[in-house]
Amino acid sequence: MDGEQSVVFAGFTLNPQRQQLQFNGQQLDTYAKVIDFLVLLTAQPDQLVTKEHILDTLWPEQFVSEASISRLVSDTRQLLAQYAPDVTFIQTVRGKGFRFVQPVTDIAPATVADDVPVSEARPDAVTQSEKKYRNPLTVLAIAIAVLGITGWFLTSYFSNSSNTLLVDNEARIVVLPVNVTTGDVQDSWAEFGVMSMLTQQLREFPSLQVTDTDSVIRGLSVIPYASEASADRQFEAVCQALGCTTLVIPSLSIQGGKPQMSYQLVQRTFKSPRYQFEHEDVMSAARQMISHAMQQLMPRQKQRLELQPLYSDNSQANVQFALGVSALYHADYPTAIQTLSMAVEQHADFFWAKAYLADAHYRQGNYEEAVTLIDTLQEASPSFRARLFLGNLQSNILYASGELAASIAITKSLLDELKNANEPEWLGSFLMNTGSSYTSLGELDNATMYLRQAIDVFVEAKLGLREAQARLNLGNALFLQSPNSAAAFDQYELSANLFREFGANAYLAYALTAQAQYKRNIGRFTDASTMLDTITELYQQAGDQEGLLFVDIERADLAVAQQDLQTGLVYAQKAYEGAGDQFTYVRSYTAAMQSLLYLELGELAPIEALLAEQDKYQWFDPRANFVLLRASLAHRRGDLEGAVTLARKVKQSLGEQWTDKHQRYLDCFVHDAQRNQRSAMDYMQGRFKPTN
Template identity: 20%
Template structure:
């Protein structure tokens, strides 16, 4: 891919910025920043979003971000005073405003083999037999030469202790042991056995040495100490290639809570790693040439684009997943990723053929599950495929299975909560959404988790509480048009007419053809009274029925 603007071009294949035909020397971080701004030029990107994309979510100062923006502007002949190419949205973020030309990444065919008859209802128990239409895909034939995806890998070291209390000494081994057991449930991550990683007990051990000896890309280290009558547990995720700390957290407990520490800390750490490692893997993949990307790198690039919930990024995500499948046709998570993009297509009607998108989401979900039935992600997309078919009860069963396989799986908790809201089980919706938010407070779908919790309140008639969460959802980065419609409904029900009109205009600006049907096709609320109440609000504020 080459993006051209003004006298400059960004060449992603060779990782070069060229201006007036000459290569401009810039830091890799500045290059990633420019690529991210250009690829998301249709909207403003927030400071937090840039930090997640460029720094992989690590904590950085405003001055560091400002410095990189200044360097990016200088490299392309712009400045903070002129802002001809990169515009500052004061207090919020930045937007690339120059006209860009470039060949879009083609999306591979999403209809493997011969198309099946589209159906909006299918069996409540998916078949686990091989899917003949998927097997008909040349990339999955007996002639294909699959290149297995190489998973990210991690070692959990014994935690260090700053104390003489026997309970702390026990925890220093017990916590890593519990973490290893929980991490082993994550099908996308290779975890070194305790017998190998616990050889490195010396707190002064060099992380580079650990990486070389155990052949892992990441290490999880920790420290247990007491301070002022409290028990503190510090946990660091470290890149073994350069010793950089990618994520760090301090957990604070009462000594009386020792029996609850393991489960609470493990849930929090696992949820954090579900976010931080894929972000870092995607950042590493963006620095490689397209020819050197393996299936796992393609998958992580697709995963990051998938959560942006807009047509363009969804197409990019599918292209990455399809390339991953070309490299490894038996890569279960890549099949699940394609299913997720088709779910998004059906939800927001990108293609104009909702039944076909539903059918494709189902087929790819089935294939992913067939390849790896104990991966939480393959179970999740099966649940979402049932949601698309209107079978929310069965969808919840699959979400529950995903959550059983990985109790820290925030996406599974959120999906269960959304299905409960649509079934008008408000209390279940709120509880599931709250668990998801607690597990993953920086999740790329946090806006949807907020909105799902708001829906739980709204279906129960708790308008003020629903308004609070619906507004938080609509104001969060990544919120799409359906999230905006929920904020409109909440404000309308609360009698906040100016704010309701604001969200009505916002919805129309995001999508000129927005209708109430878009919401109710995706969220067919089980209670007719709830649907009628919401419909009246949308009509009153200018959103047509269909």
């Protein structure tokens, strides 16, 4: 105890030497960065602690974005709020930093609670000589989610989440039985059932070493193990006997009348927060927990960008440039724009700072700013690689703006230049972009051809994250060719597994959305809804506004599948308004979706304006109920011959894409035209409604 100094505030006791935080004598579970952050703040109560000082102190000699600070502040506030919900501890000083606003009292060693030995509170208590190993997040690397074309590799690794457990390929994982405390015998299945579900999913990945369920259960029967013991004691007892390095401790309880699944991850030098998942039923809560645990436990692949060849001769500008690119690849676009703009201010002719600034503006949806920068840069006669970068960016902006033919024209012209160049990532990326544009235009044979070529290039070059992106896009094309086909689902599943390995949560959300669609289409509505909850969390973590709009679309589709058209219309309207002029695909899709729902509800007045909005863009959806909307509207208005004429025009334009589902609509229209009498029709499915 000699030499230890603690601080007390609002019932909390913070012991920096032991890396401990207590509330009214109760030991709290958290991770080392939270402790370090609180030590930093409480050392200067009521004083501004700048973001720069936080970065320099907690992440020395590392390039990390301000998003890491935001996550750390959020985690710290959540932890303190669990025990003192009505007290404000950390005040944000906008644009500058943070200050600790509660009174802080330093207490001498003799007044520290001596009745809780360190060995009991934390069996792996850290000595001063061991302290540098307390926080594995400072030494373990997490993948950079490559959200765009990357031709070079960063020399530094950036932490993607300040409270994410990172598991390397040598780790052995043990999942414990669920500690069920609901008092309901019907929940007893979860003890071994949920344990088995998570274990089996983890064992599907060869890179993970996961002890099988039977071995764990046999081992627990012969060791002094108690589920009520502290996380540290459970780790010592179980992992000493079973040889594990990572322990998963799940539990099931009732909170506010609802089942709550939770789990904690424990290593010798790391303990996660207890992650909690509430739902209306145990299985749904368990699925959410398992999905979250999978993201935490997947070993992270490492992809690096080498920035040094892109540096200017201004060292200060280079620092801002590196910070900006770090923020960009962590999807922290406001920070990226801010720091890259500073780099340009410090060195006006910094080509690559301007290029990445244009990329950041594009990703933030500031297309005009991005185009202005690109035009300026193209006047500078850039190198071959620079022209590829700018050309790809131009193509992406055109694609996002709905100008698909123009986007394809750019990528195909650059593909010609790449044929003889040894640039596999660029080649594969342009093939993928071209295939994606063809998908949106409805030219699915061309789409699948280009996307398969892209996958071949990425596989040969061992570019796993890019392969995952291409597989996701191929799944979309195959889905449009044949909804719910096994081929499409296989591509979605392969892409999701790869995204997990790279920690690319934004892309993982896209892949999981496709799987949720599959669940919805086969009638597993509860499963689909649970997956959408997980997807929402992923998009929120990534700050992906367009992704959240896609979730609204999926919720609309899910409501419609359950015959709740009014709720479907509410979600479709929400996504339509949220899209504005920025997210043109969402705008186009939800214009058509609302039209279809109004048609089904018999409210025809808004439809013409919505179809006119849809016509502004080149986005194409060949599904029967969408592509035949105008014919269906004519039929609903009683223009029976007009409905037939419009449907036959669509048939001629679709060619081989015309399917039996399309033909059902045409057959209904012809039937009524021949009888000169309109029948009540289900415009969602293309069939007559049953008569009473």
